[in-house]
Amino acid sequence: MSERVLQALKDKFGDKVVATHSDFGDDTAVVDPSVWRAACEFLASDAKMAFDMCTDLCGVDYPDRTPRFEVVLHLYSISKRHRVRLKTRVGDEYGDDAVVDSVVDVWKGADWLERETYDMLGIVFRGHPDLRRILMYPEFEGHPLRKDYPADKTQPLVAYREEAEAGVPLGKLAPFGPDEGMSFGRRPPVGPTEN
């Protein structure tokens, strides 16, 4: 049904709409970052589109692709009852230059979502009124949801106690093994792997 939305986007933005698909009934358009904001304004203000609700905005890291990140926006129109998913791709292979226009003044609800995307992936939203970290603390370095952030790296705010000072072993005590008895846990590598 909202394939008409995709058609309207293609008519308006031409080859700046990089790709579209309707897999699994989810109509999706990938646009060039240069028209990201214009496309959002069009979807929000056009009478036939009337996307008045920003359901979600997030980012995805595809380390093998260039541009590396995808910014994904889910929209819903309460009056027209149709949905669309809008994507754009930014960032070089090192994760730099990941800059996209902010859409906070189109949908106010995108404010914290853009902050979260910035916090987790380091995508910068140009024109955001207050682009600070929202989940992690200001002292945190790096962006934890980037695939090159080490999975077991922590950045404690309080220095951990030393075993000498504590007088007891501070490794995980039995029965709290490294994987808590869960097979999907991260175990220390044991010998050569089979495959």
Add this chain to the structure above:
Amino acid sequence: MGELNQVTLEGSGTGFATTKLSELLAWARKYSLFKYPFVTACCGMEFMALSSPRFDHSRFGAEAPRFSPRQSDLLWVVGTISQRQAPVLRRVYEQMMEPKWVLAFGTCASCGGFYDNYTTVAGIDKIIPTDVYVPGCPPRPEAVIDGLLLLQDKITSGDRRPAIVKPREDPIRDLVSIGKKPSAET
């Protein structure tokens, strides 16, 4: 207290009277553990069950919460402690008056559980001394009551080494085994 001093003066060894006093204090302390509940996550649900009439930890003199750390003896750390909360927990612990005890409620507080990543402190013992660990995700209220009794034993004996609650026998296991033939090797 006057009588205790009397015993000391009669000269049957000064150590004797002091020990009695500490035992008396330990006896008094173990039944009046004013708690500071530091409840951060899903284990809090089990904590509510524990506090409600069915399991009722007030039977052990541990029910009165104090929301000022200065008035409490027992810090209940219930749930996941994120790196961002760690300074707060540390400060609450430091503000408590001696003597003070810490109970790690659930796997997350004990070792971080499955949150083995950038967000979470892998066990509160990384930042504050911990007396009793109660494993379980979340632990059953019975396990927490076991932990409380373990702590009371430790207060009586003056033992400050950390201890872990042992799992109980699972009553359902016996029910399941009824009607089963014993396996060949037994």
